[in-house]
Amino acid sequence: MKSFVGMFAGPVVAAALASLPLAAGAADGDLVNPYAGREDVVEEGGSLLNQYCSHCHGPWAVQGERPRDLRRLNLRYGDYAMSTFYTTVQEGRPPKGMPPWKGILDDEIVWKIYTFLQTVQVED
Amino acid sequence: MTMKRVSHVALTAIVGAVLATASSAGIAQKGQWLHYGGNDYSNNRFSDLTQINADNVHKLKVAWIHSLGTLESQESTPLVVGDTMYVTSSTGPRYVFALDARTGKTKWVHQPEMPNDFFATVCCGLDNRGVAYANGKVFFGRLDAKLVALDANTGRRLWTVTVENYRNGHAITSPPLVYKNLVVTGIAGGEYGIRGFVAAYDQDTGEQVWKTYTIPGPGEPGNETWRGDTWKTGAASTWGVGSYDPKLNTVYWATSNAGPWGGHERSIDSSDFYPYTNLWTASQLAFDADTGEIKWGYQYTPNDVWDYDGINEAVLHDLRIGGRTVPVLMHADRNGFFYVLNRQTGKLISADPFVTVNWATHVDLKTGRPVEAANNEKRPQLGKWARNVCPNLIGGKNWSPMSYNPNTGLVYLPAFNMCMDIANKEEEYTPGRFYLASEFDLSKAGATGEHLAMMMAWDPIKKKEVWSIKEPLMFASGAMSTAGNLLFYGNVEGTLKAVNARSGKVLWEFDVGTGILQSPITYTVGGKQYLAVVAGRVKGPPSFFGQIGQRVIDASPEGGVLVVFSL
Numbered sequence: 001m002k003s004f005v006g007m008f009a010g011p012v013v014a015a016a017l018a019s020l021p022l023a024a025g026a027a028d029g030d031l032v033n034p035y036a037g038r039e040d041v042v043e044e045g046g047s048l049l050n051q052y053c054s055h056c057h058g059p060w061a062v063q064g065e066r067p068r069d070l071r072r073l074n075l076r077y078g079d080y081a082m083s084t085f086y087t088t089v090q091e092g093r094p095p096k097g098m099p100p101w102k103g104i105l106d107d108e109i110v111w112k113i114y115t116f117l118q119t120v121q122v123e124d
Numbered sequence: 125m126t127m128k129r130v131s132h133v134a135l136t137a138i139v140g141a142v143l144a145t146a147s148s149a150g151i152a153q154k155g156q157w158l159h160y161g162g163n164d165y166s167n168n169r170f171s172d173l174t175q176i177n178a179d180n181v182h183k184l185k186v187a188w189i190h191s192l193g194t195l196e197s198q199e200s201t202p203l204v205v206g207d208t209m210y211v212t213s214s215t216g217p218r219y220v221f222a223l224d225a226r227t228g229k230t231k232w233v234h235q236p237e238m239p240n241d242f243f244a245t246v247c248c249g250l251d252n253r254g255v256a257y258a259n260g261k262v263f264f265g266r267l268d269a270k271l272v273a274l275d276a277n278t279g280r281r282l283w284t285v286t287v288e289n290y291r292n293g294h295a296i297t298s299p300p301l302v303y304k305n306l307v308v309t310g311i312a313g314g315e316y317g318i319r320g321f322v323a324a325y326d327q328d329t330g331e332q333v334w335k336t337y338t339i340p341g342p343g344e345p346g347n348e349t350w351r352g353d354t355w356k357t358g359a360a361s362t363w364g365v366g367s368y369d370p371k372l373n374t375v376y377w378a379t380s381n382a383g384p385w386g387g388h389e390r391s392i393d394s395s396d397f398y399p400y401t402n403l404w405t406a407s408q409l410a411f412d413a414d415t416g417e418i419k420w421g422y423q424y425t426p427n428d429v430w431d432y433d434g435i436n437e438a439v440l441h442d443l444r445i446g447g448r449t450v451p452v453l454m455h456a457d458r459n460g461f462f463y464v465l466n467r468q469t470g471k472l473i474s475a476d477p478f479v480t481v482n483w484a485t486h487v488d489l490k491t492g493r494p495v496e497a498a499n500n501e502k503r504p505q506l507g508k509w510a511r512n513v514c515p516n517l518i519g520g521k522n523w524s525p526m527s528y529n530p531n532t533g534l535v536y537l538p539a540f541n542m543c544m545d546i547a548n549k550e551e552e553y554t555p556g557r558f559y560l561a562s563e564f565d566l567s568k569a570g571a572t573g574e575h576l577a578m579m580m581a582w583d584p585i586k587k588k589e590v591w592s593i594k595e596p597l598m599f600a601s602g603a604m605s606t607a608g609n610l611l612f613y614g615n616v617e618g619t620l621k622a623v624n625a626r627s628g629k630v631l632w633e634f635d636v637g638t639g640i641l642q643s644p645i646t647y648t649v650g651g652k653q654y655l656a657v658v659a660g661r662v663k664g665p666p667s668f669f670g671q672i673g674q675r676v677i678d679a680s681p682e683g684g685v686l687v688v689f690s691l
Binding site for chain 1: 240241243244245246247248250315549551554556557558560562563564565566567663664666667668669670671673674675676677678
């Protein structure tokens with residue numbers, strides 16, 4: 001039993017940490033970006049980001065504050081980038097200045113923005 | 125339900141206090157720094173001290189340093205009352221410090237107990253611009269829209285009142301105005317669809333004495349300048365500071381942009397929008413100091429769609445114009461025009477571009493109205509971009525205050541050289557969320573070269589620039605000038621500069637290590653003159669500016685430090 005728990009404790013803890021303040025356990029596998037790979041929504045997604053997010057995250061996600069740099073989603077959150085993004089948009093991080101957008105921004109808008117963001121991710 | 129614009133509560137209580145304090149109101153308290161905008165109520169940020177002057181300023185050395193304990197944009201103006209300095213840190217404020225003005229030694233510290241979710245309903249950084257002092261009490265507003273009174277000797281909290289609900293976008297960023305027995309505050313929230321107001325409280329009890337909405341309700345004059353119910357979310361916030369003329373018994377406060385920025389719902393989506401001017405957004409207002417009643421208003425930018433937020437300070441002075449001494453109010457607006465108004469009547473005297481302006485060709489001095497560029501070329505409309513609009517929405521000048529020096533007759537103002545593209549978009553109002561209905565690209569240098577900012581000397585009577593110092597990056601700090609023929613200001617790289625106030629020659633520089641936004645101050649304690657600067661690089665607004673914002677953030681690390689100099 002002990003070794004069984006040990007086997008799984010690592011990955012589970014890592015997932016919870018990486019995806020804070022997300023509901024623990026939700027993984028990217030549970031989510032589907034309906035626009036994944038759709039080049040035709042990239043510009044619209046960027047424009048929506050400009051309208052709703054750019055005041056903190058910069059137009060086209062370009063700005064200088066590292067902690068809120070959305071071009072670093074994949075670099076920072078790795079396999080949990082999509083779920084971290086989605087959950088943070090839904091629930092917000094009010095003490096860090098991110099308001100919750102659940103019930104305000106439709107999933108369609110959120111995923112279009114995510115689709116745009118995937119085109120501007122940086123390696124380092 | 126009709127909302128009362130002016131409520132009179134406990135008005136009679138004022139009268140006694142008026143008599144008690146009227147004598148102290150007019151006396152310049154030499155050597156101190158008693159108000160946000162200087163030693164009197166005029167917001168001139170001028171000091172008549174001369175011990176530090178153009179001949180010896182190069183000998184300035186650090187006397188003491190105090191850490192402000194936070195890293196968000198530092199925008200506080202310290203006050204010096206007697207031998208005590210009162211200064212706040214950013215983030216709400218996190219701290220209010222009372223320091224020995226000679227040594228920096230801490231006398232007391234107040235840490236407000238605040239929720240942390242207000243972070244999500246503050247548009248432009250977690251700032252605080254300082255406290256007000258009167259009658260042994262220190263007053264300040266907080267980002268959770270509360271107003272607080274402390275005992276100035278002990279830091280003990282005397283009262284706290286909720287001015288408004290922070291969760292739907294209200295906040296207080298600037299210190300209140302104090303006179304007679306009143307403490308008067310404005311409110312922020314112009315990006316959240318609030319309805320702006322100015323409210324006065326009793327200094328002793330915190331009881332509200334009057335509250336005047338800046339947007340008239342149904343049945344009040346001016347409500348007809350709004351379409352439908354849009355006045356309810358029309359902004360006209362009052363996040364800047366007030367000025368006060370004791371002789372005219374008048375308080376001056378200016379108002380923000382209209383909300384949302386996109387104007388297609390609240391007005392008509394074209395330059396041909398009259399009568400839908402959206403009063404009193406982007407306007408100068410004059411209030412009766414005792415009742416809060418609006419004496420007059422002048423709208424700087426009717427049906428604003430550029431975020432030409434009008435809150436910049438009103439500097440009061442009596443100027444010789446055309447052989448007459450005129451009580452004026454000077455205001456450098458975000459819309460790029462430098463205004464001189466008769467502060468008694470509200471009549472426009474002059475309005476002249478101090479930076480590149482192309483959204484309007486000029487201001488018609490007869491009607492007082494700006495004449496917009498033809499064919500809606502520079503007016504964003506629903507789904508239609510206006511390209512290369514100057515100034516940028518950061519303005520010809522932003523909140524960082526200017527200084528008027530009566531010795532040189534010049535205004536020293538931190539200006540921006542930037543333009544933008546902007547379009548209106550559809551958007552629903554949601555309480556507590558950004559309500560802009562706008563998309564923009566602000567990453568554009570202005571028409572007069574690659575520099576993004578400058579410190580400019582402006583002659584308000586000849587209505588022209590006398591000299592200017594170019595700054596490569598945006599955000600030149602507020603200005604402070606002295607009778608020692610000096611101008612002091614800083615930049616986003618963290619360079620504090622002393623400048624010959626007449627010639628514009630830089631006489632001394634000091635690197636404080638992090639960007640400067642607020643103007644320095646000066647004071648005398650124990651016969652010695654000190655210079656104090658609060659530094660801590662701008663953190664929120666650069667995010668709007670893309671690549672340029674990235675350069676601003678990279679220019680210096682964030683910080684929070686108070687540096688005091690003496691000879």
